[in-house]
Amino acid sequence: MFTTHIETDEIISVAEFRARVLAKVTPGKAETLVNVARDIVALANNPDLIATRFTRELAQWEQGGFSLYSPQSCVLDSFEPFVVRLNFWPLLPSDPRRRNILARVLSYDDWHDHNFSFLTTNYFGAGYETEIFEYDVASVDGLVGEVVDLAHKGRHQLSRGKVMLFRSGKEIHTQIPPTEVSASINLLMTETGSALQDQYYFDRDARAISGYVESVSSKRNSLFAFAHHLGDEETDGLLQSIAREFPSARTRACAYEALFRRDASFVERIGEHVAADPAPIVRGVLAEAR
Structure with a gap:
């Protein structure tokens, strides 16, 4: 796995970030996403991303033009095979029923992998913590209860300037709720056959597949x-x-x-x-x- 910490005062727009992604990242090669690690931090330095996006969304209310990916995230830009997404990480409510529902939606404390690769960094707030294991999806049959060979890669906090790469079918992780409302920016890259690949939930203690992620x-x-x-x-x-x-x-x-x-x-x-x-x-x- 790849993690790094980058400090830069540069501020760039979504349009400039798109241009740099197209120039530096090779579609289908997840490892090249790290080529824009400094650039995604420069994008995260832009304080107007949320206000600009929400203003544009509200201006389209008569056409029903809202394009929030979910209540937790919105798409800042999309250009095949890439998507730039802003994710929100709220605090969990005190009511147990609502707490459990929101925790499930946000994958708090749910061990899972991904069938796409993405580069992520902090946008504001303390950032969530995540614990990561590495495995190889090609080595599993996909049976619930199947024991999986996992390699522990530590616990990391997506704090300001931290950049992490999650590769399709390689990293298993869980998000741990942040101590304050936070947001992150993700650069997602879909790869050939990604829609055909299952995503799994895992039982960390049993080191086994426990279910399938809705996909x-x-x-x-x-x-x-x-x-x-x-x-x-x-x-x-x-x-x-x-x-x-x-x-x-x-x-x-x-x-x-x-x-x-x-x-x-x-x-x-x-x-x-x-x-x-x-x-x-x-x-x-x-x-x-x-």
Whole structure:
């Protein structure tokens, strides 16, 4: 992993930051994001980012032009394959129910990885703390309960001038709530096949996968549950194609599972294809169906 601390008085605009990213960062190569470490700090030195963005958003109220990514973040700029995002890190409320909901939304104390790479720095406030482990997503099958080889990389605070790189499928971390309201700036880079890659939750103590982060992949797989109830013969054909050809093993497994639920005869009709799949998570669907 990469962390550094940078001090600079330079202040740049979002437009200038875009120009520097395009000149210095190679799409698809996460390690080149560090080439703009000083530049992202210079962007974070710009005190007008939030006011400028919110003013522009409010000016579009008649067109419904609000483009907050979520209540926690907003997009400052987007230029394929990059997104510049401002994230807010509030204090947790005292009410236990609201506290638990907000903590989940903000990934406070949730161990997770990412299926995209990003460079981040502090914008204001004390900044959240994060504890980081390193692993290799290519070495796992993606089964809930699967033990994962983790290497501890320490605990870090995203304080003023701190820059950290999180690589797709490499770093596992959790955010620890800040001591005061804070914000960070992220430069995200999507990579080829990132939408096909699952994101995982982890049990740190057990050093194992504990679940799946809600993502494009999760939403796609959730659609198969409806196929069980609402599909037809054309659905069956599409599910078979997905199950045999889709790059994501978890998606293939979900497609086979939907087929078996729709018609139990598929277990024998296509069982040999499932048994030949290289992924244990897929072959496990057949074992459960039998």
